[in-house]
Amino acid sequence: GIQVEQSPPDLILQEGANSTLRCNFSDSVNNLQWFHQNPWGQLINLFYIPSGTKQNGRLSATTVATERYSLLYISSSQTTDSGVYFCAVQTQGGSEKLVFGKGTKLTVNP
Amino acid sequence: SAVISQKPSRDICQRGTSLTIQCQVDSQVTMMFWYRQQPGQSLTLIATANQGSEATYESGFVIDKFPISRPNLTFSTLTVSNMSPEDSSIYLCSVETDRAPYIQYFGAGTRLSVL
Numbered sequence: 001g002i003q004v005e006q007s008p009p010d011l012i013l014q015e016g017a018n019s020t021l022r023c024n025f026s027d028s029v030n031n032l033q034w035f036h037q038n039p040w041g042q043l044i045n046l047f048y049i050p051s052g053t054k055q056n057g058r059l060s061a062t063t064v065a066t067e068r069y070s071l072l073y074i075s076s077s078q079t080t081d082s083g084v085y086f087c088a089v090q091t092q093g094g095s096e097k098l099v100f101g102k103g104t105k106l107t108v109n110p
Numbered sequence: 111s112a113v114i115s116q117k118p119s120r121d122i123c124q125r126g127t128s129l130t131i132q133c134q135v136d137s138q139v140t141m142m143f144w145y146r147q148q149p150g151q152s153l154t155l156i157a158t159a160n161q162g163s164e165a166t167y168e169s170g171f172v173i174d175k176f177p178i179s180r181p182n183l184t185f186s187t188l189t190v191s192n193m194s195p196e197d198s199s200i201y202l203c204s205v206e207t208d209r210a211p212y213i214q215y216f217g218a219g220t221r222l223s224v225l
Contacts, residue, residue, distance in 0.1 A: 030212075031211070031212055031213075033213065033214065035216075040218075041147075041200050041218070041219045041221060042216075042218045042219065043153075043202065043216040043219070045111075045213070045215060045216075048211055048213045050211075086152065086153070088153075088214075090212065097143065097155045097158065097168075098143075098155070098204075098214055100152045100153045100154075101152065102151075102152045103152055
């Protein structure tokens with residue numbers, strides 16, 4: 001099956017810093033989603049981005065499907081950005097499971 | 111998008127007992143999924159639950175341990191049976207939109223501790 005690798009596994013930042021999280025995948029995908037899991041365990045949708053670039057406030061994401069990677073950018077980080085960021089992919093549209101990477105644990109210190 | 115209500119949000123259970131987790135969606139959806147997240151780990155799919163058919167389980171998960179019901183297009187339950195401490199995890203339900211783009215949305219999860 002498809003492999004999803006995220007890097008770095010852990011990241012510690014000072015408030016206000018910028019960061020880039022990476023997701024590599026081993027096969028073509030029809031769906032790629034980025035999630036933020038907050039300290040209470042809730043999984044929040046950030047982006048649906050099988051290709052191209054999207055921005056939402058301080059967050060943006062880029063997926064280069066032909067090279068099989070996606071990047072999540074966090075600018076001017078805040079303590080509330082802390083948590084685990086997951087990349088998940090789906091190889092077919094609909095009725096196919098999402099395969100998750102192991103996540104990047106982000107800690108933003110005040 | 112979809113709004114998903116999952117309950118209980120957390121529970122502490124004794125070894126050998128069973129717990130049923132409920133997942134309610136605010137709209138009709140065909141595809142619902144149940145995931146497990148063990149402490150410090152990523153999410154692993156337990157099963158796919160489609161209304162009107164039996165759930166499809168992933169390798170390593172069996173119906174006797176994780177029976178699932180899907181009585182209609184807005185509701186599903188997952189039961190964790192004959193629990194042991196190894197079942198201590200977060201259990202999450204998710205739904206997939208019925209039309210492209212096929213986006214999955216997650217409930218808040220059930221944090222289960224087994225003593």
